[in-house]
Amino acid sequence: MRVFVWISLLMSLFYVTSCSTSGAGNSAKNTAPVAKQASYDRDYASMLSGSCTTCHIQGAKNTSKIPAIHGMEKEILFEILKAFKYSEYESGTMEKIAKTFSDEELELMSYYFAEQK
Amino acid sequence: MLNRRSFTKVAVAGAALSMAACAGGKMAKKDGKTVIVIGGGSAGATAAKYIKKADKSINVILIEKNKTYHTCFFSNNVIGGISDLESIEHSYDGLMKNHGIDVMHKMVSKVDAANKMVVLSNGDKLAYDKVVVAPGIDFKWDSIPGHSEAASKNDIPHAYIAGNQTQILRDQLVNMKNGGTVVMIPPTNPFRCPPGPYERASLIAHYLKKHKPKSKLIILDQKEKFSKFGLFKQGWKREYKNVIDWRAKSKGGQVKHIDTATKTIKTANGKTIKADVINLIPAQKAGKLAFDSGLTKGDWCPINFMTFESTLHKDVYVVGDAAIAKKMPKSGFSANSQAKILAIQLVKSLNGKKTMANTRFGNTCYSFINPDYAISVTAAYKGTDKQIAKTSGGLSPMGANATERKALAGTAREWYKGITSDMFM
Numbered sequence A: 001m002r003v004f005v006w007i008s009l010l011m012s013l014f015y016v017t018s019c020s021t022s023g024a025g026n027s028a029k030n031t032a033p034v035a036k037q038a039s040y041d042r043d044y045a046s047m048l049s050g051s052c053t054t055c056h057i058q059g060a061k062n063t064s065k066i067p068a069i070h071g072m073e074k075e076i077l078f079e080i081l082k083a084f085k086y087s088e089y090e091s092g093t094m095e096k097i098a099k100t101f102s103d104e105e106l107e108l109m110s111y112y113f114a115e116q117k
Numbered sequence B: 001m002l003n004r005r006s007f008t009k010v011a012v013a014g015a016a017l018s019m020a021a022c023a024g025g026k027m028a029k030k031d032g033k034t035v036i037v038i039g040g041g042s043a044g045a046t047a048a049k050y051i052k053k054a055d056k057s058i059n060v061i062l063i064e065k066n067k068t069y070h071t072c073f074f075s076n077n078v079i080g081g082i083s084d085l086e087s088i089e090h091s092y093d094g095l096m097k098n099h100g101i102d103v104m105h106k107m108v109s110k111v112d113a114a115n116k117m118v119v120l121s122n123g124d125k126l127a128y129d130k131v132v133v134a135p136g137i138d139f140k141w142d143s144i145p146g147h148s149e150a151a152s153k154n155d156i157p158h159a160y161i162a163g164n165q166t167q168i169l170r171d172q173l174v175n176m177k178n179g180g181t182v183v184m185i186p187p188t189n190p191f192r193c194p195p196g197p198y199e200r201a202s203l204i205a206h207y208l209k210k211h212k213p214k215s216k217l218i219i220l221d222q223k224e225k226f227s228k229f230g231l232f233k234q235g236w237k238r239e240y241k242n243v244i245d246w247r248a249k250s251k252g253g254q255v256k257h258i259d260t261a262t263k264t265i266k267t268a269n270g271k272t273i274k275a276d277v278i279n280l281i282p283a284q285k286a287g288k289l290a291f292d293s294g295l296t297k298g299d300w301c302p303i304n305f306m307t308f309e310s311t312l313h314k315d316v317y318v319v320g321d322a323a324i325a326k327k328m329p330k331s332g333f334s335a336n337s338q339a340k341i342l343a344i345q346l347v348k349s350l351n352g353k354k355t356m357a358n359t360r361f362g363n364t365c366y367s368f369i370n371p372d373y374a375i376s377v378t379a380a381y382k383g384t385d386k387q388i389a390k391t392s393g394g395l396s397p398m399g400a401n402a403t404e405r406k407a408l409a410g411t412a413r414e415w416y417k418g419i420t421s422d423m424f425m
């Protein structure tokens, strides 16, 4: 169950940051990955993302049991995906899916979805 | 309402966006490459959308015989009276308006791979650079002696291609007396949606328990075991102990003969069962179009596991239930997942680029025991030369409590919105 606590915490962080309008508070977080982001393998990430987009709708409301991941902040999505991957709790859908990907692949997907508004 | 003739003109006019006018039955290509996708189901609708998304310069034509699509997924909810047929009906407007895909509602006779032409049932031919064949399944009508395609039309519905058939089975259940006997005959492997018959059994039992409590449901299985076996058996014991009577093939399940007129079934162990409603799901094979186009080996279509190109014909791709995509189950989720990879590979190949050497797929099948009780199986897959290999996965836990089972049912409903949006919006 612990992973859920962790994930909900990360999710709430995402919604807080994504709602804040003043960029100042987030700038430190946002600048770090940018350089890397420009050069990541978008093609490969797009292929990987096919496993996500069956369930996660672009532009979905966040009230859904299947949360919106398009446009999510990269670092937060990456942390969530890793939390699923390394979770010992294997009962949900995401734990099973996330285990198949390397950390690098999870990061690539996080870059990819961060770009999709 | 348009008549057939004027509709043909409209359809051709629509296709003229990407094609020059019809000349002597053959259509000459305009600039830009043309990809024709046949079959607007989970596989075909997704493929058309993602091919266009990958390269807007490609003329993508989707040819589907029906005006609207009824998803098989969630059709068991209709049969169980939880939702109506309209709730599983989808239009192709989104693919046309949002993505600029030419959708033609036509019946395709065959793919003429040697001449790179799609032949319509009216004789018209459409030229393609690449074609995607996604016709879904067809039935082996003789899989149970005494059964026939004619009998399936009104009397013994299969309800395994959603739409009219779904409603027929629903109506038969509604019209059945309290105290009636429903018999379900699931097929041998492989067939579309391995947990499908058993989810259906659950939701029929849910209906009977609530509205016709003296009735029972006998499942005469042509197999010894089935998908999510433990989870279903646990759910049935909890919810439908006095309703569902499942019989394995070797324990009275095997059917020797069916008399479709009197709805009388003879089993291999010498028993005679008189039913009020029978849902016979015949054994399955690839859609007829695949056979008529020379794309099959045995009952299904062999493909390159990395690209989905047919191993029998160049520039012809097969995806979804019709394809041999071992080890993925034949499901809507699998078909959708495969179609997205196919789109990447097809567009790369069309544009003279190297196809991807690494491909990934996913599948989750949710099944309802009742509207507040769902179970699931999930797996991730990776394309290899020899198969689409499973890399991780598992079942929802046997120990899930009522809250968790209800939460999963909610997730299943959200999943439905997700996949239908990914296919059609």
Ligand SMILES: Cc1cc2nc3c(=O)[nH]c(=O)nc-3n(C[C@H](O)[C@H](O)[C@H](O)COP(=O)(O)OP(=O)(O)OC[C@H]3O[C@@H](n4cnc5c(N)ncnc54)[C@H](O)[C@@H]3O)c2cc1C
Residues within 6 Å of the ligand: B038, B039, B040, B041, B042, B043, B044, B063, B064, B065, B066, B069, B071, B072, B073, B074, B075, B076, B106, B107, B108, B109, B134, B135, B136, B137, B159, B160, B161, B192, B193, B196, B197, B200, B287, B289, B319, B320, B321, B322, B330, B331, B332, B333, B334, B335, B364, B365, B366
């Ligand atoms: C009761 C039931 C429950 C299910 N539940 C689930 C579920 O919960 N989750 C899940 O993932 N999957 C589920 N499935 C499985 C899923 O429906 C199929 O695996 C999926 O539809 C396969 O997609 P497809 O594109 O290969 O075939 P289809 O979706 O059948 O599409 C084929 C299309 O091709 C068209 N076509 C065929 N021949 C021609 C022709 N010659 N010319 C023009 N058009 C043609 C057809 O009209 C059809 O629209 C279920 C199936 C059933 C029966």
